[in-house]
Amino acid sequence: xxxxxxxxxxxxxxxxxxxxxxxxxxxxxxxxxxxxxxxxxxxxxxxxxxxxxxxxxxxxxxxxxxxxxxxxxxxxxxxxxxxxxxxxxxxxxxxxxxxxxxxxxxxxxxxxxxxxxxxxxxxxxxxxxxxxxxxxxxxxxxxxxxxxxxxxxxxxxxxxxxxxxxxxxxxxxxxxxxxxxxxxxxxxxxxxxxxxxxxxxxxxxxxxxxxxxxxxxxxxxxxxxxxxxxxxxxxxxxxxxxxxxxxxxxxxxxxxxxxxxxxxxxxxxxxxxxxxxxxxxxxxxxxxxxxxxxxxxxxxxxxxxxxxxxxxxxxxxxxx
Amino acid sequence: xxxxxxxxxxxxxxxxxxxxxxxxxxxxxxxxxxxxxxxxxxxxxxxxxxxxxxxxxxxxxxxxxxxxxxxxxxxxxxxxxxxxxx
Numbered sequence: 547x548x549x550x551x552x553x554x555x556x557x558x559x560x561x562x563x564x565x566x567x568x569x570x571x572x573x574x575x576x577x578x579x580x581x582x583x584x585x586x587x588x589x590x591x592x593x594x595x596x597x598x599x600x601x602x603x604x605x606x607x608x609x610x611x612x613x614x615x616x617x618x619x620x621x622x623x624x625x626x627x628x629x630x631x632x633x634x635x636x637x638x639x640x641x642x643x644x645x646x647x648x649x650x651x652x653x654x655x656x657x658x659x660x661x662x663x664x665x666x667x668x669x670x671x672x673x674x675x676x677x678x679x680x681x682x683x684x685x686x687x688x689x690x691x692x693x694x695x696x697x698x699x700x701x702x703x704x705x706x707x708x709x710x711x712x713x714x715x716x717x718x719x720x721x722x723x724x725x726x727x728x729x730x731x732x733x734x735x736x737x738x739x740x741x742x743x744x745x746x747x748x749x750x751x752x753x754x755x756x757x758x759x760x761x762x763x764x765x766x767x768x769x770x771x772x773x774x775x776x777x778x779x780x781x782x783x784x785x786x787x788x789x790x791x792x793x794x795x796x797x798x799x800x801x802x803x804x805x806x807x808x809x810x811x812x813x814x815x816x817x818x819x820x821x822x823x824x825x826x827x828x829x830x831x832x833x834x835x836x837x838x839x840x841x842x843x844x845x846x847x848x849x850x851x852x853x854x855x856x857x858x859x860x861x862x863x864x865x866x
Numbered sequence: 867x868x869x870x871x872x873x874x875x876x877x878x879x880x881x882x883x884x885x886x887x888x889x890x891x892x893x894x895x896x897x898x899x900x901x902x903x904x905x906x907x908x909x910x911x912x913x914x915x916x917x918x919x920x921x922x923x924x925x926x927x928x929x930x931x932x933x934x935x936x937x938x939x940x941x942x943x944x945x946x947x948x949x950x951x952x
Contacts, residue, residue, distance in 0.1 A: 807914075807916060810916035810919075810920070811915050811916045811919060813919075814915075814916055814919025814920055814922070814923060815919065817919075817923045818922065818923060818926070821923065821927070821930070822926075831890075831893075832894045833890065833893035833897045835897070836894065836896075836897025836898060836900065836901060837896075837897050837900065839897075839901065839922060839926070840897060840900040842926075843901070843905070843922065843925070843929065844904055846926070846929045846930065846933060847904070847929055849933065849950070849951040850929060850932050850933050850936060852948075852951065853933065853936040853937065853940060853951060856940060857936055857939055857940050857943070857945070860940060860943040860944075860945045861943065864943055
């Protein structure tokens with residue numbers, strides 16, 4: 547059994563604690579002692595060809611595939627599915643997945659690499675991973691700028707979550723936001739893009755096409771006519787305000803006209819109640835008021851017809 | 867409640883409520899329809915409730931006014947007004 551590797555740095559336990567632990571395990575009942583062979587902790591019984599990593603990863607580090615690696619771009623993008631694999635040398639398999647992570651963590655957190663566009667980036671397109679390990683890109687500034695641009699993109703994508711607003715997003719507003727984003731990053735973002743594309747001069751065809759699409763989309767957005775940022779921002783606010791006002795006014799107008807309509811109807815019912823003797827007591831339902839009023843009006847008209855006839859007879863009689 | 871009349875479910879209560887509300891509105895609409903038949907100038911036009919009510923009230927006032935004039939003229943001629951038409 548090989549002895550465990552010597553601990554690095556300060557020992558975790560001082561001599562007293564060490565003694566306590568040893569005593570604890572010695573006094574422990576035999577059936578409670580863990581049956582794990584400590585040797586397995588440091589040399590597990592894992593076959594060499596076990597699928598500890600996705601198949602493609604170790605291959606990307608073999609010299610056979612170095613052509614593809616060389617052809618890839620140096621953008622600092624990482625595969626979105628796995629943490630970077632440790633360097634592979636011959637039959638030796640390093641089972642510690644965190645061997646090289648300390649270098650990575652300085653430049654990028656894992657969430658960042660998780661959210662890179664999956665269609666744009668593939669494993670093996672990063673020459674920072676050489677057969678002998680990971681090398682940070684020579685231009686740390688370009689990486690920072692890249693991250694900056696990307697964080698801007700993400701902040702634009704998630705902006706609606708942070709803004710508390712009851713107003714419905716109008717298409718005009720969304721367009722304005724996109725333009726604002728363009729205005730902010732137009733100078734540094736464009737510079738970054740061109741440097742990337744010049745770096746990618748020897749890049750693979752697929753990657754170059756993706757980049758072209760991206761640039762085309764960007765320039766298409768940029769080509770949209772737009773006023774300067776200083777004038778567009780207050781304009782946006784004022785339009786939003788006016789929209790809200792008209793919405794509120796519309797609602798108020800609607801409420802007002804509906805109140806007016808109901809008032810007219812109620813007034814009509816009240817007048818009918820005042821005119822119809824049977825309804826003078828009040829407290830009748832709408833349908834009852836209408837039926838009584840109709841009956842009363844019907845009776846009035848029939849009575850008037852009778853009276854008219856009677857009057858005609860009286861007039862005819864009075865002439866003789 | 868007897869055993870053969872179980873409690874109404876929520877859906878049945880809801881349906882009953884909807885049905886009675888429909889009945890109420892139907893009765894109101896029939897009342898308006900009757901008035902539009904009686905009141906001149908309301909036949910066959912898309913009338914609102916308030917318009918029907920206002921025209922009905924106006925027409926009723928006219929009829930009452932006419933009644934008053936008829937009674938006065940009949941009485942001027944020495945006629946007798948039947949008590950139900952007073």
